[in-house]
Amino acid sequence: MSEHSAPGGGRAGAARRLDVYDTTLRDGAQQEGLTLSVHDKLQIAGHLDALGVGFVEGGWPGAIPRDTEFFARAAKELTLQRAVLAAFGATRRPGARAAADPQVRALLDSEAPVVTLVAKSDARHVTRALRTTPEENLAMVADTVGFLRAQGRRVFLDAEHYFDGHLADPGYALEVVRTAAEAGAEVVVLCDTNGGMLPPQVGEVVAATAAATGALLGIHAHNDSGCAVANSLAALQAGAVHVQGTLNGYGERTGNADLLTIVADLELKLGVPALPAGALREATRIAHAVSEITNVPPAARAPYYGSSAFAHKAGLHASAIRVDPDLYQHVDPQLVGNDMRMLVSDMAGRASIELKGRELGVDLGDDRDLLSRVTDRVKADEAAGYTYEAADASFELLLREHVDGRRPSYFDVESWRIIIESPAQGVRVSEATVKVHAGGRRIIATGEGNGPVNALDAALREALLPAYPELADLELVDFKVRILDASHGTDAVTRVLIETTDGRRSWTTVGVGPNLVEASWEAMVDGLTYGLLSAGVARR
Ligand SMILES: CC(=O)SCCNC(=O)CCNC(=O)[C@H](O)C(C)(C)COP(=O)(O)OP(=O)(O)OC[C@H]1O[C@@H](n2cnc3c(N)ncnc32)[C@H](O)[C@@H]1OP(=O)(O)O
Numbered sequence: 001m002s003e004h005s006a007p008g009g010g011r012a013g014a015a016r017r018l019d020v021y022d023t024t025l026r027d028g029a030q031q032e033g034l035t036l037s038v039h040d041k042l043q044i045a046g047h048l049d050a051l052g053v054g055f056v057e058g059g060w061p062g063a064i065p066r067d068t069e070f071f072a073r074a075a076k077e078l079t080l081q082r083a084v085l086a087a088f089g090a091t092r093r094p095g096a097r098a099a100a101d102p103q104v105r106a107l108l109d110s111e112a113p114v115v116t117l118v119a120k121s122d123a124r125h126v127t128r129a130l131r132t133t134p135e136e137n138l139a140m141v142a143d144t145v146g147f148l149r150a151q152g153r154r155v156f157l158d159a160e161h162y163f164d165g166h167l168a169d170p171g172y173a174l175e176v177v178r179t180a181a182e183a184g185a186e187v188v189v190l191c192d193t194n195g196g197m198l199p200p201q202v203g204e205v206v207a208a209t210a211a212a213t214g215a216l217l218g219i220h221a222h223n224d225s226g227c228a229v230a231n232s233l234a235a236l237q238a239g240a241v242h243v244q245g246t247l248n249g250y251g252e253r254t255g256n257a258d259l260l261t262i263v264a265d266l267e268l269k270l271g272v273p274a275l276p277a278g279a280l281r282e283a284t285r286i287a288h289a290v291s292e293i294t295n296v297p298p299a300a301r302a303p304y305y306g307s308s309a310f311a312h313k314a315g316l317h318a319s320a321i322r323v324d325p326d327l328y329q330h331v332d333p334q335l336v337g338n339d340m341r342m343l344v345s346d347m348a349g350r351a352s353i354e355l356k357g358r359e360l361g362v363d364l365g366d367d368r369d370l371l372s373r374v375t376d377r378v379k380a381d382e383a384a385g386y387t388y389e390a391a392d393a394s395f396e397l398l399l400r401e402h403v404d405g406r407r408p409s410y411f412d413v414e415s416w417r418i419i420i421e422s423p424a425q426g427v428r429v430s431e432a433t434v435k436v437h438a439g440g441r442r443i444i445a446t447g448e449g450n451g452p453v454n455a456l457d458a459a460l461r462e463a464l465l466p467a468y469p470e471l472a473d474l475e476l477v478d479f480k481v482r483i484l485d486a487s488h489g490t491d492a493v494t495r496v497l498i499e500t501t502d503g504r505r506s507w508t509t510v511g512v513g514p515n516l517v518e519a520s521w522e523a524m525v526d527g528l529t530y531g532l533l534s535a536g537v538a539r540r
Pocket residue numbers: 027060062063064090091092093094118119120129130131160193
């Protein structure tokens with residue numbers, strides 16, 4: 001919870017509460033394909049605390065065994081500096097007593113200082129989904145909130161389907177808010193559960209609800225209309241004091257409101273402090289660290305923290321950025337811990353090449369001829385199928401070739417060949433022979449592998465290791481093939497991207513050729529060459 005000036009509209013300058021409430025571990029985990037172990041959840045909670053959010057919703061104890069275990073382990077293992085843990089659960093069952101409802105008891109047993117209850121607020125859901133009366137639903141809210149408050153817990157109430165409910169039957173929706181607030185709910189969080197609202201509707205409903213009930217309100221938005229962040233901001237501007245969202249916008253269907261985007265918008269666009277001072281600079285690091293834990297690839301085009309958020313491809317953009325980066329970016333990427341990147345492709349101009357050179361530590365100065373030659377070569381290569389924006393290492397070799405007058409090279413290739421042995425029974429084996437010159441010798445080496453590229457890699461290492469023992473540290477970690485112009489069938493051009501690592505960093509190289517093995521060989525040789533070059537190895 002923080003105190004700050006109102007995010008626009010009314011009450012400007014007045015100190016106002018703002019809760020930043022994260023539900024990655026509960027609603028985020030409802031995303032298709034995302035499964036979090038208790039260990040994952042504990043790690044993510046640590047990252048959220050480091051980011052400085054006010055509340056971390058840990059899950060639904062009593063309903064999901066893993067979440068029950070999360071709260072038990074969190075009580076022993078998690079030391080949060082700032083964030084407060086919240087346990088999520090439903091109001092009691094119809095016709096029961098909260099004190100005797102095992103689900104409500106499990107919320108208490110979680111020992112979370114905050115309990116966030118989900119309650120129906122759309123009269124149609126009360127009668128059709130909950131299959132009870134509107135009056136009994138209000139009793140469920142009052143009883144459950146009152147019981148938890150009497151047990152010393154802070155209670156937030158998530159009013160499910162609030163906006164749809166308010167549009168269909170505003171009187172009943174408002175009554176749910178009043179009932180929760182009167183029973184002691186600290187904040188009533190208005191949920192766009194189906195995610196279909198637009199910002200003006202959200203703003204109007206939040207303002208009308210605040211005026212009619214006087215309750216402290218929050219917003220929980222889903223992204224089905226593509227407006228979750230905008231809806232959250234509209235709610236805050238209309239008077240809400242509590243905003244829920246998830247890291248990386250994880251969540252059921254199209255996801256929840258992206259919490260990092262919301263806090264960045266609040267701080268950088270509306271001047272509202274949402275996180276502790278300086279914490280926003282951790283946004284990119286934390287979003288990517290959490291992607292590693294969830295094993296969901298980070299969204300490159302995510303606002304602010306995506307790897308493409310400040311990546312520039314168009315030559316004309318680069319030419320203006322060379323004068324002043326702010327001409328083509330809405331904020332300084334450092335403010336969210338991100339970096340500007342130049343992409344080199346057939347859309348590049350001289351400015352793109354010069355800036356990319358700077359990024360790679362290669363000074364091209366103002367040499368217009370050199371820049372034009374590199375630009376022309378990039379355009380020609382890209383037309384032939386190369387893609388340098390995905391293969392920075394191959395681009396750096398190309399750049400050095402133009403600056404130094406020769407392509408960096410550690411060995412000369414005389415020839416290579418592949419034999420694939422496919423016995424009628426048994427395992428198919430590829431055998432490669434390479435003839436190279438390195439360390440002042442002509443070397444012929446062979447290698448075997450489960451495929452031709454694997455065999456070539458083995459043979460090349462066998463040949464080069466005596467002269468370059470540093471190659472032992474390099475490993476090929478990813479291999480991507482794309483058939484270009486597939487309409488040519490087996491005659492089509494093949495593009496291969498190979499990622500190589502030295503255990504500390506990785507780089508990507510590209511090869512193009514009429515067949516897979518030729519393209520792979522080119523990308524592989526570039527990968528090893530770049531590895532030796534960046535390790536500062538001299539040609540032997
Ligand atoms: C909008 C949201 O995202 S809310 C969060 C949703 N998250 C989840 O559902 C994940 C965890 N859920 C679960 O583990 C299970 O669904 C449980 C344990 C909660 C319930 O499981 P079950 O008892 O087998 O019931 P089931 O899932 O079929 O139905 C849910 C029951 O809760 C009732 N219910 C739904 N909302 C509420 C509510 N706000 N308050 C009280 N009861 C509710 C339903 O009416 C239904 O009751 P019924 O058993 O009498 O038909």
